[in-house]
Amino acid sequence: MRHIILSCFGWCALTVIGFAQAPPPGAAVSGGGGGDYKSSSAEGGADRIFNVNSDTVDVENGTMQWKGTTMNLGNSRAVRARFERYLASPPDAGDLKRYIAMLDQIQQLLSPGNITQDNYYRNQQEAFNLLFKAAEFDVDASNCLTIATQVQKVWSMKTEFRQIEVTKNNLETLRKHQESIIVNRADMIEEANDARSSAATKAKPLGKASTGTTELAFKVKDEARTQAEILAKNAEMTAIGLKAKIEFQSQMVAFLMARRYRHSIITSAFYRVLFKGGSQNIVVGAKEVKEFFPISDFVPTLESFDMLSREAMKDVSKGMLTVDDLVKQGELYSAFERLQETFFLGEFEPVVMAYPQDKKREMLELWKDLRELQRLGDEHDLASVEGYVNKVRGRARDFPGAAILSKVNNAINASNMSLLSAKSAALTGDMTKAESALARATKIWPQNPGVKQFADQVVGRQDTLAQKVPEFDRMLTEAKWREIYNKKLEFALALAQDKERSEKLRKVVNRVGELDANIQKASVLASQNNPYLAWDVIVEIYKTESDDLVLAKTRSDIAPLVANYAQLIGRAEKLEKDGSEAAALTAWLSAQDLNPVSPACEAAVKRLAKSVAEGAARKLSQPTPTPPSASAGDEIAVPPAKK
Amino acid sequence: MSKINPLFFALGIPVVVIVILVAIVVPRMGGGGDLGNLTRFDASAYRKDWATLQGNAYRLDCQIEQQLAFVEGRGRVLAVKPIEKDPSRTSGRIPIFVPVSAGDTFEVGQRFKCRLRVTHDLLVVEALERF
Numbered sequence: 144m145r146h147i148i149l150s151c152f153g154w155c156a157l158t159v160i161g162f163a164q165a166p167p168p169g170a171a172v173s174g175g176g177g178g179d180y181k182s183s184s185a186e187g188g189a190d191r192i193f194n195v196n197s198d199t200v201d202v203e204n205g206t207m208q209w210k211g212t213t214m215n216l217g218n219s220r221a222v223r224a225r226f227e228r229y230l231a232s233p234p235d236a237g238d239l240k241r242y243i244a245m246l247d248q249i250q251q252l253l254s255p256g257n258i259t260q261d262n263y264y265r266n267q268q269e270a271f272n273l274l275f276k277a278a279e280f281d282v283d284a285s286n287c288l289t290i291a292t293q294v295q296k297v298w299s300m301k302t303e304f305r306q307i308e309v310t311k312n313n314l315e316t317l318r319k320h321q322e323s324i325i326v327n328r329a330d331m332i333e334e335a336n337d338a339r340s341s342a343a344t345k346a347k348p349l350g351k352a353s354t355g356t357t358e359l360a361f362k363v364k365d366e367a368r369t370q371a372e373i374l375a376k377n378a379e380m381t382a383i384g385l386k387a388k389i390e391f392q393s394q395m396v397a398f399l400m401a402r403r404y405r406h407s408i409i410t411s412a413f414y415r416v417l418f419k420g421g422s423q424n425i426v427v428g429a430k431e432v433k434e435f436f437p438i439s440d441f442v443p444t445l446e447s448f449d450m451l452s453r454e455a456m457k458d459v460s461k462g463m464l465t466v467d468d469l470v471k472q473g474e475l476y477s478a479f480e481r482l483q484e485t486f487f488l489g490e491f492e493p494v495v496m497a498y499p500q501d502k503k504r505e506m507l508e509l510w511k512d513l514r515e516l517q518r519l520g521d522e523h524d525l526a527s528v529e530g531y532v533n534k535v536r537g538r539a540r541d542f543p544g545a546a547i548l549s550k551v552n553n554a555i556n557a558s559n560m561s562l563l564s565a566k567s568a569a570l571t572g573d574m575t576k577a578e579s580a581l582a583r584a585t586k587i588w589p590q591n592p593g594v595k596q597f598a599d600q601v602v603g604r605q606d607t608l609a610q611k612v613p614e615f616d617r618m619l620t621e622a623k624w625r626e627i628y629n630k631k632l633e634f635a636l637a638l639a640q641d642k643e644r645s646e647k648l649r650k651v652v653n654r655v656g657e658l659d660a661n662i663q664k665a666s667v668l669a670s671q672n673n674p675y676l677a678w679d680v681i682v683e684i685y686k687t688e689s690d691d692l693v694l695a696k697t698r699s700d701i702a703p704l705v706a707n708y709a710q711l712i713g714r715a716e717k718l719e720k721d722g723s724e725a726a727a728l729t730a731w732l733s734a735q736d737l738n739p740v741s742p743a744c745e746a747a748v749k750r751l752a753k754s755v756a757e758g759a760a761r762k763l764s765q766p767t768p769t770p771p772s773a774s775a776g777d778e779i780a781v782p783p784a785k786k
Numbered sequence: 787m788s789k790i791n792p793l794f795f796a797l798g799i800p801v802v803v804i805v806i807l808v809a810i811v812v813p814r815m816g817g818g819g820d821l822g823n824l825t826r827f828d829a830s831a832y833r834k835d836w837a838t839l840q841g842n843a844y845r846l847d848c849q850i851e852q853q854l855a856f857v858e859g860r861g862r863v864l865a866v867k868p869i870e871k872d873p874s875r876t877s878g879r880i881p882i883f884v885p886v887s888a889g890d891t892f893e894v895g896q897r898f899k900c901r902l903r904v905t906h907d908l909l910v911v912e913a914l915e916r917f
Contacts, residue, residue, distance in 0.1 A: 718907075723836065723906070723907040724907070725836075725881060725883070725906070725907040725908040725909065726832075726833075726836045726907035728854075728863075728881045729832070729833055729836075729880050729881055730833070732865055732878065732879045732880065732881060733833065733878045733879070735879075736878045736879060748854060748865075749854070749855075752854030752855035752863045752881065753854075753855045753857075753863075755854075755855065755863050755881065755883065755908065756854075756855040756856065756857040756860060756861060756862060756863045756883065757857055757860070759857075759860060759861060759863075759883045759885070759908060759910070760860055762905055762906045762908050763885075763905055763908075763910060765906065
């Protein structure tokens with residue numbers, strides 16, 4: 144069989160990914176160069192009228208298209224079972240070569256080239272006898288006996304035909320005799336009538352008109368009966384002949400449709416010998432045969448049957464050669480495809496039945512793996528598909544797994560995207576959309592682990608909501624920004640429906656995020672040997688986030704590196720706070736000497752310098768206070784006595 | 787022709803030169819007029835505790851680093867770097883207030899001898915002299 148594209152991949156591999164982008168049933172997916180094996184007859188004249196591109200096996204529907212014609216192989220389960228049984232069964236016993244030679248000999252005996260007037264009966268008899276011998280082989284399944292029975296019936300019919308012919312001849316003789324009697328009696332009556340008429344003319348009155356008419360009537364009746372009997376015999380002969388012809392042709396078509404091509408050819412050969420030229424036209428199966436030949440005015444003949452059978456046998460033979468060749472090349476998957484289609488075209492061909500069991504066993508293992516892969520595909524168990532694809536690849540290196548895996552990945556992504564969409568919709572409170580997206584995700588990949596997680600989240604969300612809201616409020620009241628930030632995802636989920644709290648959460652997250660960014664900036668500056676600038680950053684954010692533990696830790700980490708600088712700034716701030724702006728300016732200038740690029744120092748110096756210049760007049764006009772005595776300054780303040 | 791004793795020239799010229807030099811150098815070594823009587827300003831003591839220096843007047847030799855602020859009709863705040871007697875000692879910048887009455891023009895890098903008064907925490911320049 145040439146260019147048959149096996150739909151195994153269609154029902155097996157593609158079904159795996161069918162939920163995502165299912166191709167139409169029977170879509171041609173060529174695997175491992177499977178479609179490149181053409182029979183030697185591909186260029187033959189017959190192919191010009193055959194639609195060879197339509198050849199395909201659809202195991203799902205249990206049909207096979209061959210040369211544009213759909214053959215029903217039975218229901219899909221039975222088809223699969225039959226193929227699996229074939230793979231598992233040992234090859235049929237017996238000498239197949241001898242069997243085939245015997246069938247060939249039968250054909251030879253009945254071929255037009257060998258049949259002559261002299262050996263007409265002898266060859267028939269020899270071929271007839273060989274049918275019984277061929278029927279003894281297991282592979283024959285006693286089909287030759289069926290042909291023999293059919294031939295025997297035709298022979299019996301012929302004997303019966305001859306007997307009827309004899310009877311018919313006897314009846315014809317009788318009829319002719321009866322006819323002569325009738326004529327004779329009629330003549331006699333006519334003569335008597337004539338004589339009486341002439342006597343009456345001599346003035347004698349007429350007496351009795353005529354005698355013997357009653358007898359004549361009975362004779363006529365007898366003759367008519369005989370005539371009817373002859374016609375009945377003729378009709379009987381015609382019916383018997385037609386019946387034999389129809390039965391024979393029916394058997395021939397039955398063999399062809401059952402893909403018993405050799406038996407169909409032998410039946411045809413017998414028919415050609417047993418029936419006269421006038422009976423060679425096709426009565427049974429003409430419509431079916433015409434379907435193989437898409438020509439409007441085509442007239443099917445016996446040779447049409449033979450041609451189809453021989454073409455099929457040739458395809459089967461070529462198919463098995465291809466299978467062998469592919470197995471030798473290690474392309475087991477392609478070999479499997481070719482074997483499957485060849486099996487369905489010619490499962491009763493000896494070459495198929497005799498295929499070695501060890502090779503069939505190998506195919507059977509592959510078949511089981513493919514079935515399992517199909518099952519995984521049917522169940523959309525995407526996570527397991529990859530493992531099985533790799534297993535099949537290990538067994539058949541030409542298995543086109545990349546396309547399957549690619550589409551499986553696409554399906555997984557599609558499922559995850561739908562799940563994500565469901566989550567987003569759930570977070571925004573759009574439960575209808577969430578349900579729809581979740582259903583889509585589940586349909587694509589029912590066992591998506593994310594679906595279960597999502598379901599758990601949804602179930603747990605109500606409980607979480609009840610716990611998280613008060614917890615958030617408490618933390619917010621206690622200004623525990625960092626703790627809120629650390630639980631931002633939990634709070635975000637729990638507070639999704641609460642717009643007011645969500646806004647508060649967003650502000651907290653932004654605040655801590657900005658704080659973290661500054662802390663990170665300070666850490667980086669410190670690590671780049673810029674501790675004074677790092678300290679500036681710390682000092683700036685410390686003004687607003689003094690309670691943050693992370694900031695406090697970073698501050699304590701950097702402080703030892705900038706002890707004098709920090710002390711100067713601290714002192715400057717204290718002096719400014721006390722109103723000693725000029726002294727504060729002095730401290731800031733000292734700090735700026737340590738960190739010349741400090742924006743904080745520059746800003747403070749500018750600010751204080753202006754303030755000092757503006758306030759100088761005021762200070763100059765005030766009386767100079769007496770400086771505190773050194774001893775008084777060193778005294779430790781005594782707490783007020785309790786009264 | 788009157789003859790001057792060559793010895794007169796041999797001794798007179800060096801003496802004249804020495805006198806001129808002394809006339810130039812001695813006033814400078816003497817600390818510049820009335821500033822020479824003042825105690826040198828101790829910037830570290832001021833930084834440590836300005837209150838202990840309040841009301842005192844000091845001499846400060848300094849170099850102008852930057853003008854920090856200027857208020858029309860009142861004066862300006864300059865960041866100056868004290869010039870220590872011992873060049874190995876360096877001192878950080880300090881701000882001084884120069885009232886508008888002190889006049890003069892100030893450029894970065896100029897050196898001055900100042901009479902400072904510690905008024906509250908403010909270092910006010912009462913008199914100054916370029917050098």
